[in-house]
Amino acid sequence: MLADDSTLFRSGLARLLSSMGVDVCAEVGNGEALVHAVAADPPDAVVVDIRMPPNYLDEGLVTAETLRRSHPDVAVLVLSTHVEASLATRLLSGGSTSVGYLLKDRVADVAALHDALRRLVDGQAVIDPEVVDELLELRARRSALIDLSPRELDVLRAMAEGRSNVGVATALHLSERTVENYAARIFTKLGLDLTQESNRRVQAVLLWLRDPRSRSNDPVSP
Known part of the structure; x- marks a missing residue:
């Protein structure tokens, strides 16, 4: 069974699968319709787009999670236009059997x-393979957080609160130049060598926010 809001893509995929000898028994345009179709006549596998109506966020992933709970014998293949490591991790968190x-x-x-x-x-x-590469790179960067010194973690936590270098310096009673040096060391340790400072800052903050320690530390006092 196929679920994709693009009729053109859905039809093309159905023809492609049929040419391989795969029996496409249902084509639907949203997750709810797919859940109903599977309940009525469970197939061997479903192929579902990760973003579908009504909001084009994670509806396809929600549908995949629902089907994995209600019909664990049905294989689920999720398709995505871009590499989204966080969504892939979420999909795999329910187990790695018959899921793609x-x-x-x-x-x-x-x-x-x-x-x-x-x-x-x-x-x-x-x-x-591209998702695997992204997941491995993300894991390596998360592991790199362990190498940050306590003061570097303080600086990163302050950055995660949305503070500029000046704001971090004020909160931690440091000079702006010292904060810049700490930030440079943080970016180097995390392997963030992008040329745009803002991009490195955002990536470093995201890594911190995804780390369990970010939820166990108190905010930096102003």
Whole structure:
């Protein structure tokens, strides 16, 4: 069964699958319709777009999670236009049996798509290589947080509160130049070598916010 709000993509994918000998028994445009179709006649596998109506956020992922709970024997392949490591992690948090996450570009490779579906139905997991690379890079950067000194963590936590370098300096009673030096060391340790300072700052803050320690520390006092 296929679920994608784009009729053109859905029809094209259905024809592609049919050419491989795959029986496409239902084509729907949203998650709710897919859940009803699966309940009426469970297929071997479903292919669902990660963003669908009404809000185009994570409706496809929510649908996948619902189906994995209600029909664990149905293999689920989630398709995404872009690499979204956080959503892939969320999908895999429910277990790695008969679940897959691929970029939409991969469906053009008939052999790869057919192999992915076969492996999913056999109970395996299929994760797009680009997503795997992103997850490994994210894990490496998270691990790098361990290498930050207590003062560097203070600076990063203050940055995560939305403070500028001047604001961090005021809150921690440091000079602005010292904060800049701390920030440079933080970016280096986390492997953030982008040329735009704002991008490195945002990525560093995101890594901190995703770390459990960010929820166990009190805010920096002004």
